[in-house]
Amino acid sequence: ELWNLVNLERLDLDRNQLSGEISPEIENLINLNILFLWVNQLSGEIPSEIGNLTNLNTLVIGDNQFTGLIPEEICNINLDPMFDNYNWSERMFDGNKFCPPYPECIEQYVDFLDQDLTDTDCFSCDDEDVYDLWGTCYHVDYTFGLDFFNNELTGEIPQEIENFVNLNYLDLQGNNLSGLVSDFICGIDTYNLINNSFCGPFPDCLDNNSIFPQENSYDCEEFCNENTEINVWGSCYNIDETIELIFNNS
Structure with missing residues (x-):
């Protein structure tokens, strides 16, 4: 099994249409230095055990379906967005469904606007704000x-x-x-x-x-003052003061 390759230093699986979740057993890859999972269909939450990969420097997991909170344990890793003379900061985490707030150590690499929170459980209507x-x-x-x-x-x-x-x-x-x-x-x-x-x-x-x-502007009569206003296409106009009506959308 993949997680038993304890001497593995680089794992590059980007653009392979992979699905499934990252197992907590990823912590077995203690020598892993580079992990690319970019552009797949991987889902679920990032296991907190990823924080045990203290040799990991490059982590690119953007454009998947990951959800939930990014674990604080990720701050145990000294991540560097530069790899092979390219800045991967915009692809490290974006394009997923990660819920805010994000760990302070990686906040600069996670753009909330690039997280799709549609149909997620990030917020409860009972929460503040x-x-x-x-x-x-x-x-x-x-x-x-x-x-x-x-x-x-x-x-x-x-x-x-x-x-x-x-x-x-x-x-x-x-x-x-x-x-x-x-x-x-x-x-x-x-x-x-x-x-x-x-x-x-x-x-x-x-x-x-x-x-x-x-549509149905005739239902708006109730909002007009019956003594001083009339309804014209959904708006109330003062009978005495209205001298122009312009609806040409130009």
Whole structure:
């Protein structure tokens, strides 16, 4: 078995479509200096026993399906991103599903944005600073984009979304969301709200190309002041003060 090759110094298995998990028996490879598992389909958590490989200098396990926390024991290893005159820092851990936070000793080599945390158990909605958005738990510190394109969502945008101060991308296009859109959207760099049932008035910061068209705007009458406003295609307009209506999306 592989883990019995105790004199092994280099193990290079990248781009082999390998699956399965790393066994805790990897600690038997006490002479291992170089480990390449880059671009496979390996999964599971990294065993803490990897910290016993004190001769290991090069570790490249990016672009797999590894999950969970990276064990603190990895800090027992003096990892060097340079190998064969190439800097492997961006391929050491990225392209997996590793949960934050990351051990301080390797934090510089793990880009959270390059970890796919979709359908992982990284966060519980009972945790601090974690909120449920449409059935999935998101941490405010690690959520930078939300893509719910054509997800059959209904109801109003949850108020909890306003806690996500790092959010810079929000795609809600093609759902059946309704109600008003708060000014929180103004702090998001890229957004798409079209093909829902949102009601006006919309925040002044919004771009018409990212709002219209809206469906079922006739349901928005309840948001207009019946004495001073009328509903036009999902927005309320003051009867006396409105002198222009422009919906040309140009």
